[in-house]
Amino acid sequence: xxxxxxxxxxxxxxxxxxxxxxxxxxxxxxxxxxxxxxxxxxxxxxxxxxxxxxxxxxxxxxxxxxxxxxxxxxxxxxxxxxxxxxxxxxxxxxxxxxxxxxxxxxxxxxxxxxxxxxxxxxxxxxxxxxxxxxxxxxxxxxxxxxxxxxxxxxxxxxxxxxxxxxxxxxxxxxxxxxxxxxxxxxxxxxxxxxxxxxxxxxxxxxxxxxxxxxxxxxxxxxxxxxxxxxxxxxxxxxxxxxxxxxxxxxxxxxxxxxxxxxxxxxxxxxxxxxxxxxxxxxxxxxxxxxxxxxxxxxxxxxxxxxxxxxxxxxxxxxxxxxxxxxxxxxxxxxxxxxxxxxxxxxxxxxxxxxxxxxxxxxxxxxxxxxxxxxxxxxxxxxxxxxxxxxxxxxxxxxxxxxxxxxxxxxxxxxxxxxxxxxxxxxxxxxxxxxxxxxxxxxxxxxxxxxxxxxxxxxxxxxxxxxxxxxxxxxxxxxxxxxxxxxxxxxxxxxxxxxxxxxxxxxxxxxxxxxxxxxxxxxxxx
Amino acid sequence: xxxxxxxxxxxxxxxxxxxxxxxxxxxxxxxxxxxxxxxxxxxxxxxxxxxxxxxxxxxxxxxxxxxxxxxxxxxxxxxxxxxxxxxxxxxxxxxxxxxxxxxxxxxxxxxxxxxxxxxxxxxxxxxxxxxxxxxxxxxxxxxxxxxxxxxxxxxxxxxxxxxxxxxxxxxxxxxxxxxxxxxxxxxxxxxxxxxx
Ligand SMILES: Cc1cc2nc3c(=O)[nH]c(=O)nc-3n(C[C@H](O)[C@H](O)[C@H](O)COP(=O)(O)OP(=O)(O)OC[C@H]3O[C@@H](n4cnc5c(N)ncnc54)[C@H](O)[C@@H]3O)c2cc1C
Ligand code: SF4
Numbered sequence: 001x002x003x004x005x006x007x008x009x010x011x012x013x014x015x016x017x018x019x020x021x022x023x024x025x026x027x028x029x030x031x032x033x034x035x036x037x038x039x040x041x042x043x044x045x046x047x048x049x050x051x052x053x054x055x056x057x058x059x060x061x062x063x064x065x066x067x068x069x070x071x072x073x074x075x076x077x078x079x080x081x082x083x084x085x086x087x088x089x090x091x092x093x094x095x096x097x098x099x100x101x102x103x104x105x106x107x108x109x110x111x112x113x114x115x116x117x118x119x120x121x122x123x124x125x126x127x128x129x130x131x132x133x134x135x136x137x138x139x140x141x142x143x144x145x146x147x148x149x150x151x152x153x154x155x156x157x158x159x160x161x162x163x164x165x166x167x168x169x170x171x172x173x174x175x176x177x178x179x180x181x182x183x184x185x186x187x188x189x190x191x192x193x194x195x196x197x198x199x200x201x202x203x204x205x206x207x208x209x210x211x212x213x214x215x216x217x218x219x220x221x222x223x224x225x226x227x228x229x230x231x232x233x234x235x236x237x238x239x240x241x242x243x244x245x246x247x248x249x250x251x252x253x254x255x256x257x258x259x260x261x262x263x264x265x266x267x268x269x270x271x272x273x274x275x276x277x278x279x280x281x282x283x284x285x286x287x288x289x290x291x292x293x294x295x296x297x298x299x300x301x302x303x304x305x306x307x308x309x310x311x312x313x314x315x316x317x318x319x320x321x322x323x324x325x326x327x328x329x330x331x332x333x334x335x336x337x338x339x340x341x342x343x344x345x346x347x348x349x350x351x352x353x354x355x356x357x358x359x360x361x362x363x364x365x366x367x368x369x370x371x372x373x374x375x376x377x378x379x380x381x382x383x384x385x386x387x388x389x390x391x392x393x394x395x396x397x398x399x400x401x402x403x404x405x406x407x408x409x410x411x412x413x414x415x416x417x418x419x420x421x422x423x424x425x426x427x428x429x430x431x432x433x434x435x436x437x438x439x440x441x442x443x444x445x446x447x448x449x450x451x452x453x454x455x456x457x458x459x460x461x462x463x464x465x466x467x468x469x470x471x472x473x474x475x476x477x478x479x480x481x482x483x484x485x486x487x488x489x490x491x492x493x494x495x496x497x498x499x500x501x502x503x504x505x506x507x508x509x510x511x512x513x514x515x516x517x518x519x520x521x522x523x524x525x
Numbered sequence: 526x527x528x529x530x531x532x533x534x535x536x537x538x539x540x541x542x543x544x545x546x547x548x549x550x551x552x553x554x555x556x557x558x559x560x561x562x563x564x565x566x567x568x569x570x571x572x573x574x575x576x577x578x579x580x581x582x583x584x585x586x587x588x589x590x591x592x593x594x595x596x597x598x599x600x601x602x603x604x605x606x607x608x609x610x611x612x613x614x615x616x617x618x619x620x621x622x623x624x625x626x627x628x629x630x631x632x633x634x635x636x637x638x639x640x641x642x643x644x645x646x647x648x649x650x651x652x653x654x655x656x657x658x659x660x661x662x663x664x665x666x667x668x669x670x671x672x673x674x675x676x677x678x679x680x681x682x683x684x685x686x687x688x689x690x691x692x693x694x695x696x697x698x699x700x701x702x703x704x705x706x707x708x709x710x711x712x713x714x715x716x717x718x719x720x721x
Binding site: 163380 | 587588589590591593594646647650653654657658663666669670671673674675680683684685686687688689690693694695696698699700701702703705706707708709710712715716718719720
């Protein structure tokens with residue numbers, strides 16, 4: 001395996017090996033640009049994947065100390081687990097479910113379409129859908145997304161999704177299907193077709209689902225242009241007197257600190273750790289944190305407007321059999337001000353195993369007793385959805401540093417604040433009604449409404465904006481304040497859109513790699 | 526905090542609520558993911574006397590009541606795990622025995638009988654709700670949670686199949702076998718849809 005010298009200042013240092021970092025590393029490597037990926041977690045491979053919800057949670061989750069704050073229920077019920085994110089080689093693409101949707105045109109321009117919303121900080125992206133389409137297509141081909149771009153058929157429909165789909169049909173809905181998913185429905189790109197194993201969110205044991213763990217990262221390493229250092233936690237980014245970044249200080253598995261020199265730095269630690277790293281890199285020159293002249297680093301934290309909704313059907317469903325997110329309903333994704341909220345939402349069929357259902361049906365101290373036990377006895381007759389809708393950006397939602405408490409590396413512990421906007425409440429109520437209507441049309445006897453899970457989608461905390469006073473990075477994820485510093489993950493999103501973020505993260509990373517190559521060739525970085 | 530307890534017709538009967546919304550805890554929680562650890566096999570001397578064990582046994586049955594699905598021995602096993610943990614940890618044992626004593630005292634004050642003597646399951650659950658934000662209670666509750674819902678031996682009773690990779694997935698084992706709704710599209714239809 002290639003090793004680059006700590007003093008090699010020709011490499012791009014990438015922090016994080018997930019969707020953003022892993023993709024960027026491989027794209028750069030294929031262009032002959034050398035990089036060192038610093039990944040805080042361990043090196044995992046397919047052999048580490050088990051079909052067991054809690055075993056995989058314990059093995060791969062980011063469990064460093066965090067506080068969940070703000071007005072959402074998780075501040076009480078998930079006080080140290082604001083988000084469910086992976087720490088390891090492949091990042092959260094190990095346990096993502098594979099839904100690969102594009103943002104819609106109105107979602108790139110939320111200020112223009114929704115107008116100013118009181119209490120919200122909704123702004124337009126400096127990039128449009130039309131500009132993004134070719135990059136989306138490249139991302140879809142790279143990841144193997146079912147649909148027209150690849151010609152790969154969508155997955156076969158499993159029991160749980162068939163119930164949802166029939167409810168949609170009976171209630172006059174038209175936009176429901178078992179894709180687009182970044183899961184092979186046929187053998188493709190040296191990876192097998194899905195065997196309907198289930199447990200997609202514990203990692204795909206056969207690699208049918210795209211993950212940087214067994215695509216981008218090993219391919220980048222194979223070129224000799226990329227070194228992935230695992231158990232390497234980036235602590236701070238350093239800069240010179242001209243305000244250019246020069247390297248990253250990180251701690252290895254033994255806690256020993258090293259300084260990796262860099263020509264450019266790309267931050268892709270997901271939307272809690274990326275702003276935290278910039279805030280922790282404050283200096284005399286950048287007193288409020290690196291690249292933070294706008295004051296927007298760590299703000300506008302987006303998680304999607306989410307909730308779960310499970311219906312009990314008259315007959316057995318066995319929803320756990322097969323793909324975890326087996327289908328998506330898109331009928332409500334358009335913006336329609338007449339519904340009383342801005343933006344739209346998807347309903348995504350989602351199976352939970354028995355352990356997770358029992359933990360999340362009613363999270364917190366009260367989740368026991370006859371109603372919970374009774375619901376669990378209906379487990380094999382359940383089908384349900386995860387509601388995933390546009391989340392209104394608010395400045396007060398975000399990542400700040402604990403004033404006293406430090407983690408194992410001596411870094412201030414992050415406080416992760418989330419208070420839903422009224423828009424989110426109105427949307428959630430609408431989505432519960434729609435889901436109940438769909439399932440009641442197929443004979444549901446009970447419909448259970450579950451509050452948001454710890455955030456699996458994290459975005460917005462280093463937002464893009466054309467105006468350097470209103471955003472941290474430009475349309476290429478390049479910091480307005482520091483030309484050789486990039487943000488390569490979902491934290492650069494200006495708004496959340498209704499759809500799952502990863503396809504957009506990957507499309508942006510491919511586009512960013514081209515930009516970095518161009519800037520390097522021009523000698524500007 | 527508001528808590529809704531759904532009255533049920535009998536110990537096992539569940540009245541149908543077409544729309545049921547679970548209310549959330551608004552009190553500060555003592556249990557974090559760190560507390561949700563798997564419980565290794567129980568062993569060790571009993572830290573509880575016979576009366577305390579009996580209260581605890583009734584309590585775990587009331588925390589996750591599955592009278593038709595589970596057997597008494599499954600709940601007895603949970604009591605053993607709780608007792609074994611207490612036996613190895615004096616502070617834990619003190620909190621547990623103190624908690625059980627207060628449950629007993631409350632039962633006598635409200636119902637004139639020990640906890641196990643209260644015949645109405647709703648009354649027993651209501652009494653336990655009073656203690657639900659305490660550490661000893663949540664310790665017992667999460668032990669019971671893992672011993673029931675994260676216990677592979679019990680999964681078939683709930684109709685959950687669990688791990689499938691060793692069997693080649695569910696592709697040939699009923700992933701799409703229900704008959705009360707129409708089948709999904711065929712491969713030909715799915716191919717046509719994507720222009721393939
Ligand atoms: C259960 C679940 C299901 C999901 N399903 C979907 C889905 O169906 N569709 C979809 O689009 N998205 C889905 N997601 C979200 C998806 O996983 C994320 O959007 C995506 O992985 C984010 O990419 P990222 O590069 O920002 O971060 P990640 O993939 O999380 O990678 C970040 C990496 O950076 C590392 N890191 C962080 N800080 C540091 C540091 N200081 N030093 C070194 N390393 C660091 C972390 O250890 C981690 O490995 C799901 C997420 C979850 C949890
Ligand atoms: S259902 Fe398919 S994609 Fe999901 S884990 Fe199984 S094989 Fe992989």
